[in-house]
Amino acid sequence: xxxxxxxxxxxxxxxxxxxxxxxxxxxxxxxxxxxxxxxxxxxxxxxxxxxxxxxxxxxxxxxxxxxxxxxxxxxxxxxxxxxxxxxxxxxxxxxxxxxxxxxxxxxxx
Amino acid sequence: xxxxxxxxxxxxxxxxxxxxxxxxxxxxxxxxxxxxxxxxxxxxxxxxxxxxxxxxxxxxxxxxxxxxxxxxxxxxxxxxxxxxxxxxxxxxxxxxxxxxxxxxxxxxxxxxxxxxx
Numbered sequence: 001x002x003x004x005x006x007x008x009x010x011x012x013x014x015x016x017x018x019x020x021x022x023x024x025x026x027x028x029x030x031x032x033x034x035x036x037x038x039x040x041x042x043x044x045x046x047x048x049x050x051x052x053x054x055x056x057x058x059x060x061x062x063x064x065x066x067x068x069x070x071x072x073x074x075x076x077x078x079x080x081x082x083x084x085x086x087x088x089x090x091x092x093x094x095x096x097x098x099x100x101x102x103x104x105x106x107x108x109x
Numbered sequence: 110x111x112x113x114x115x116x117x118x119x120x121x122x123x124x125x126x127x128x129x130x131x132x133x134x135x136x137x138x139x140x141x142x143x144x145x146x147x148x149x150x151x152x153x154x155x156x157x158x159x160x161x162x163x164x165x166x167x168x169x170x171x172x173x174x175x176x177x178x179x180x181x182x183x184x185x186x187x188x189x190x191x192x193x194x195x196x197x198x199x200x201x202x203x204x205x206x207x208x209x210x211x212x213x214x215x216x217x218x219x220x221x222x223x224x225x226x
Contacts, residue, residue: 043217091212099151
């Protein structure tokens with residue numbers, strides 16, 4: 001099993017749609033979880049940290065299920081500007097970050 | 110201010126050249142990282158510095174040589190690179206404490222796009 005697995009997509013959705021990304025991780029001892037967003041030819045930018053209780057930031061909601069080793073990101077009311085690659089990231093045992101391969105989202109008018 | 114700066118933005122070098130990439134952060138972070146990213150792939154960790162000491166080297170070839178002159182600066186010295194080393198090189202920083210293995214969120218610089226000819 002890969003350390004962090006994501007559906008590569010692409011997800012093509014119309015503006016205003018709700019879209020959900022899922023991610024699984026293999027190390028049950030992982031303690032930190034993040035979603036990053038990366039635009040084409042740009043650096044990854046932290047979108048949100050993911051907490052056990054779940055957290056919401058505007059149109060974005062992240063959930064963590066430790067028992068199933070599963071992380072999700074929900075985007076409501078998609079905007080054209082949400083088009084990007086979304087990276088699921090899990091903390092490693094040495095304090096490093098382990099990246100999923102990313103899920104590409106295209107929001108169309 | 111969550112800013113990490115990198116210079117240069119673009120670099121073209123021949124296989125016999127020596128060049129350096131530079132990274133700077135002023136967030137008081139004590140951990141700094143170099144990543145390599147190829148197109149359509151996630152970032153791949155190369156080196157980690159924690160409190161100005163090299164703590165992780167992910168078996169990177171010796172033609173890449175990192176240096177951490179102080180807690181705000183990180184360099185990557187390049188020598189005798191190969192065309193397959195062409196990639197986006199990203200620097201990142203995070204808070205961190207010596208002996209602390211918790212993975213904090215990392216903040217990335219804009220990267221240096223390197224082409225080796």
